Amino acid sequence: MARSPQRGEGGTRRARGTAGSALDRPTSLRLWLRRRRGLLRPAGLGLLGAGALVVTAVAVMAADPYGRLAALWDGAAEIAAGGGLQVQDVLVDGMRNTxxxxxxxxxxxxxxxxxxxxxxxxxxEQLEQIAWVEHAHVERxxxxxxxxxxEERKPFAIWQRESRFAVIDREGKVVATENVGAFGRLPLIVGAGADRAAGPIVDLLHDAPEVQERVHALVRxxxxxxxxxxxxxxxxxLPEGQEAAAIGRLAELQAKQGLMDRPLxxxxxxxxxxxxxxxxPGQPPPEPPGSGQKAQGTTRSGRG
Structure with a gap:
């Protein structure tokens, strides 16, 4: 009885000294698991055995969180795989552009x-780091x-900045920089800041199809x-902050006078x-597009 504490203290010191290699050598627990792998070959017993080991793992975690828990879980996975719990199918829904x-x-x-x-x-977590993926749900x-x-991000526009093109979502997040031509039907927006500000102006053009069909690009x-x-x-x-009124006015001028079809x-x-x-250049002066409008030629560059 007097020697038991001494053996316990020595055992504690040896465990601390070899903690880094505890998973590198066969433990009695791992050997026990290997001996019993053949007993749990059927899928039903594999489920039962794996479930029992998982419950045991919870108890072991409290007493020995850094020692045998990893070995126990690895052993449970090995036995479960031997009992038929192996990955055979991966089903993916919602993958359109990813x-x-x-x-x-x-x-x-x-x-x-x-x-x-x-x-x-x-x-x-790994899936949601993919640019196209907004949310992911994974289950066994x-x-x-x-x-x-x-749940993928929806392609909203093609953004051009200098000579680079990218597909963005409505919030301006870049989702693709390759195969951009496959999204050629999307609105083309150009310039710094266009990626973050395009949503409202694109919506306004959707509501004015006679203008939208004549627009090649929106330039910030x-x-x-x-x-x-x-x-x-x-x-x-267009005026700053008054885009809706200006586009409505442009649509009216187009309907009455065909203004956007003129050589301007x-x-x-x-x-x-x-x-x-x-x-x-080389065109005659324009006629007023409406009696209530004043037309005036100008050489202004069009800069903001």
Missing amino acids: PPELVREALSVRRGDPILGFDPHWAR LLPNTIKVRL VSERRWNLRLRNGADVL AAIDLRLPDKLVLRMA
């Missing part, structure tokens, strides 16, 4: 891997299936206001009570 290779890399799982060794929470469906549901000027670059090369200068270099709508037109 590259499949990025999903495979994020999941980091192969057929035949122990399904209990797969961490759904870690996989979700025992005995052999992993199910993934992706000095990060304050917008120009509309028309398909015929003309620029429409610029249509300046920045002043609410004045319309300024600049002709394309």
Whole structure:
């Protein structure tokens, strides 16, 4: 009886001295698990054995959190895999624009891997680091299936800054810089700050289809206001903060006078009570588009 404390103290010192290599050598617990692997081959017993080991792991965690817990969990996964709990299928829903290779890399799982060794929470975090993925949901469906549901960011516009093009969502987050041409139907926005400010102006154009169909690009000027670059090369200068009224006015002029189809270099709508037109080089002076409007030629550059 008097020697027991001495053995316990010596055992404690040896455990502390070899904590770093405890998982590198076979422990009695690991050997015990290996001996019993053959007893749990059927899938039903594999579920029962794995469940019992998981419950045991909770108890062991309190007494020995850094020693045998990892070995116990690895052993449980090995036994469960031997009992049929192996990854056989990965089902992915909602993957439309996300590259499949990025999903495979994020999941980091192969057929035949122990399904209990797969961490759904870690996989979700990896998936949500992909630019296209806004939210991800990952779950294990025992005995052999992993199910993934992706909520992708919606492509909203193509953003050009200098010579670089990117697909962005409505909030301005870049979701793709490759294969941008596949999204050629999206609005083209240009300039610094255009990525963050494009939402409202794009919505206004959706409500004015006779204007939208003639617009090639929306150009952000000095990060304050917008120009509309028309398909015929003309620029429409919009006032800062009064885009809705200006686009409504432009739609009315188009319906009555076909203003955007004329050979113009610029249509300046920045002043609410004045319309300024600049002709394309070599074109005759314009006629007033309406009796209530005053047309005036100008050589202004169109800068904000």
